[in-house]
Structure formats: C-alpha cells, structure tokens
Amino acid sequence: MAGVLMLGALTGCKRDAAGPGGAPPAVVPQVTVAKPIAQRLKDWDEFTGRLTARERVDIHSRVSGYITQVSFKEGTEVKAGDLLFTIDPRPYEAIVERAEAMLAQAKTAAELAGVEAKNATALRQGQAISVEEAERRLKSATGEQAGVRGAEAALRAAKLDLEFTQIRAPISGRISDARVTEGNLVTGGTQGATLLTTIVELDPIYCEIEADERSVLKYREMHKNGERTSAMFERIPAEMALINQEGWPHHGEVDFVDNQINPATGTIRARAVFPNADRLMAPGFFAKVRIPGSGEYDGLLIRDSAVGDDQGSSFVWILDAEDKAVYRPITLGPLLNGMRVVRSGLKAEDRVIVLGLMSVRNGAKVKPTPTDMQPAAAATK
Structure with a gap:
C-alpha cells in the first residue's frame, strides 16, 4: 500500500513538471x-571581352632577294631597331655604285654646260655668237642641272633599297616565329610582299568589349544628370579578371568608345587598357571586365x-x-x-x-x- 502511494506521488510530480495537459515546454531557437x-x-556592370595587342605589326620585306641571315630568337622580346632579317645586299650595292657613277657623270656634264653658258653670255655681248646659240647654251646648262638632281634622287633611292636589305623591328614587343628561313627568296614591295614574322606589343594590353544598347543609354543618361562621367569624354576606371582568376586583380581604364552602335548586334565597341608588366597576359585571352554602373x-x-x-x-x-x-x-x-x-x-x-x-x-x-x-x-x- 505504501509503494502504490509513492508511485502515484511520483507520477503526479512528473505531470506537474511537464506543464498543463502534459505538453513539453517550448524551446526558444x-x-x-x-x-x-x-x-x-558604387555599382559595377560586368562585360566579357578579348585581349588584343595595343600595337601589332606584320613584318614584310620592302625589297626582293634571298634571305642570308635570321637574327632573332623566335618567341622572345625584341626592341625597336633590332635586326631581324638580312637580305643579300650585293645586288643593291652594285645599284648604288652605278647610281654614284651616274651622278658623277651628270655633275661633270652640268659643270661643262655651266662653263659654256657663262662663255655664251660674254660672247653674246661682243656679238660673236647668235642669240639662238646663246639661249641654247643657257637652256642646256639648266637641263644638265636637272639631270644632276635626278641622279641624286636615283642614288638616294638605291641607298634606301640597300638599307632595306636589313629588316629591323619597327616596335618593341614579342616576336613570332620566322615564316621564311635562310636561303629562301622573298618578294618585296607594297603588294604581294612576303610575310616574314609578326610582332605584338604586350605592355600595356587592350581588352575590347561590346556594351549593349540599354547599358549605353543608361551611361549617357547618368552623364547628362551629372551622376557619372561618360567614357566618351573622359577615361573611367575598369577592372578585369581572366577566366582562372578570382576577384578583379587587374586595374585599368576605358580609353575608347566607338562612334556608332552596330545595328546587327545592338552593341557598341569599347576598349579598356591594362598594365601587363610581367607579360603574362597575351592577345586572344578571354576576360571579364567591369566598369562603374552608377555614381556613389x-x-x-x-x-x-x-x-x-x-x-x-x-x-x-x-x-x-x-x-x-x-x-x-x-x-x-x-x-x-x-x-x-x-x-x-x-x-x-x-x-x-x-x-x-x-x-x-x-x-x-x-x-x-x-x-x-x-x-x-x-x-x-
């Protein structure tokens, strides 16, 4: 009897602790x-683009001839003025010598004609020769002087062709491979000239993007309201990342916006420029670019x-x-x-x-x- 009473008391205590109706107490999260x-x-708008070289030069020969020397290591940095190719100069040296001889001959003829013209003036005053003969000698002297100038021009052209047998780098940058090697004949001139190699400048480097028409209108409205400067008038900041990079590690500026919308794509071309001192970025890389999309x-x-x-x-x-x-x-x-x-x-x-x-x-x-x-x-x- 005592055990039954004690069990009942314990059961009553448990019910009192559980609360009214026997529900557990609420847990506060x-x-x-x-x-x-x-x-x-400041909001930023993101665009995709491709890296391009600030300067790119295709190296062609200005004169024709056989390559006698390739003076650069392929795929390395070259400086403006470095010797790249040498074309056999002997035919052009001979042309220079012939032009020098022609100039000397023209100068001798001009000196002789000048003496005759001077004598003709004195003889005419004494009426020793006719007027027609005096004029002929004067005109002959003028013509011989023109011949001297023509010979001098021919000599300069021959010396230029001789100078063009040494093909030098017009810009500093990274050079491609030699498309033509020693012993091969190359064609020079302005049309059909042989491509020898290519040089691209890597620092700084460009990234070209296409901005959609809606964004362009937004930027121009912001410029009109004084909220943000337009890249059409001043450079604006830009940040860039390559596909394997997190964040926006490269900082540059938008330095160019094209003058018209492309009606086929509804976009306008813009260009940002970024430092590339380590030369790790190369033309053709895909990149993400962001520019300010609002004022502060x-x-x-x-x-x-x-x-x-x-x-x-x-x-x-x-x-x-x-x-x-x-x-x-x-x-x-x-x-x-x-x-x-x-x-x-x-x-x-x-x-x-x-x-x-x-x-x-x-x-x-x-x-x-x-x-x-x-x-x-x-x-x-």
Whole structure:
C-alpha cells in the first residue's frame, strides 16, 4: 500500500513538471544576428571581352632577294631597331655604285654646260655668237642641272633599297616565329610582299568589349544628370579578371568608345587598357571586365546567405525590440566583395538574422547572439 502511494506521488510530480495537459515546454531557437554595414557604394556592370595587342605589326620585306641571315630568337622580346632579317645586299650595292657613277657623270656634264653658258653670255655681248646659240647654251646648262638632281634622287633611292636589305623591328614587343628561313627568296614591295614574322606589343594590353544598347543609354543618361562621367569624354576606371582568376586583380581604364552602335548586334565597341608588366597576359585571352554602373551612393551591405527567396521576391528576418522574428521584404542590388547590396527595405540599426534561419517563424521569439555582418574570413581578404 505504501509503494502504490509513492508511485502515484511520483507520477503526479512528473505531470506537474511537464506543464498543463502534459505538453513539453517550448524551446526558444538560437540565432545569430548582425547589423547591416553602411558604406558609400558604387555599382559595377560586368562585360566579357578579348585581349588584343595595343600595337601589332606584320613584318614584310620592302625589297626582293634571298634571305642570308635570321637574327632573332623566335618567341622572345625584341626592341625597336633590332635586326631581324638580312637580305643579300650585293645586288643593291652594285645599284648604288652605278647610281654614284651616274651622278658623277651628270655633275661633270652640268659643270661643262655651266662653263659654256657663262662663255655664251660674254660672247653674246661682243656679238660673236647668235642669240639662238646663246639661249641654247643657257637652256642646256639648266637641263644638265636637272639631270644632276635626278641622279641624286636615283642614288638616294638605291641607298634606301640597300638599307632595306636589313629588316629591323619597327616596335618593341614579342616576336613570332620566322615564316621564311635562310636561303629562301622573298618578294618585296607594297603588294604581294612576303610575310616574314609578326610582332605584338604586350605592355600595356587592350581588352575590347561590346556594351549593349540599354547599358549605353543608361551611361549617357547618368552623364547628362551629372551622376557619372561618360567614357566618351573622359577615361573611367575598369577592372578585369581572366577566366582562372578570382576577384578583379587587374586595374585599368576605358580609353575608347566607338562612334556608332552596330545595328546587327545592338552593341557598341569599347576598349579598356591594362598594365601587363610581367607579360603574362597575351592577345586572344578571354576576360571579364567591369566598369562603374552608377555614381556613389549611401547603401547597406549584408551577407548573401541571410537573404531568402519567396516566389521570386527577396526577404530577410529581422528582430524587433522583444527579440521576435519579423519577415521583411527587401530590394537587392549586386554582389560587392562577397556582400549583397540592399537597395531598400532595411535600416542601418536593424538586427538581421544571419545564422539559424531554418528554425525561425514569423512572430516567434528567438534567442539572439550578436556577430559582425562581414565574416572574418572575408574581412581579411
């Protein structure tokens, strides 16, 4: 009888601890909260592009002849003025010597004609020769002087052709391979000349992009309203990354915008220039480029993981003064250094739930633990 009474007492105590009706006590979810980061922000618009050389020269021969020497190492850096190819100069040396002889002959004839013209003037004064003979000698002297100038021009042209037998680099840059090797005949001139090699300048390097018509109209409207300078009038900052790079490690400027929209694509061509001192970037690489898409404004940043999606609309959970969760719709901007820009819907003093979102219900009380909005790992980058 005593054991039955004791068991009944214990059962009654358990029921009292469980609460009315025997239901277990409510568990308050634990969450982590942080306040948004208030900053002066600037939006960026991203485009894709290709790297191109600032200068590219196809090396052709100006004169014809046989290659006697290739003076560069293929695929290396060359400087402007470096000797690249040598064409057999002997035929052109002979032409120079012949032109020199022709010039000497023309000068001798001109001197003789000058003496005769001088004598003709004196003889005419004494009426020893006719007027016709005097004029003939004067005209002959003038013609011989013209012959001297023609011979001098022929000599200069011959010396130029002789100089062109040494083909030198017109720019500094990285050279390709030799398309023609020693012993081969090359054709010179302005048409049909043999391609010998190619040189591209690598520092700085260009990145060409195509901006869509909607973006172009936005930028021009911003320039009109004084929000941002247009690249048509001044250089604007640009940042670039290759396909294997994170972030935007390369910093440069947009230095050119074309003068018309391509009606076939609805885009306009623009160009950004970037330093390439280590020469690791080469023409043809695919790249991502971003440029300022807005002027500076006061904005808020939160963790992207704190944002929820509700049928296409974005929202966050915030805490009220009683530590109850409140559903808050927001308008998002782009990602900026791993943080999400919030355009509207939040205040700087709001406490946003960043961890423990799955246990939150609207109006339910939670137990908050404060932290920094920007994670420590991101802050150290």
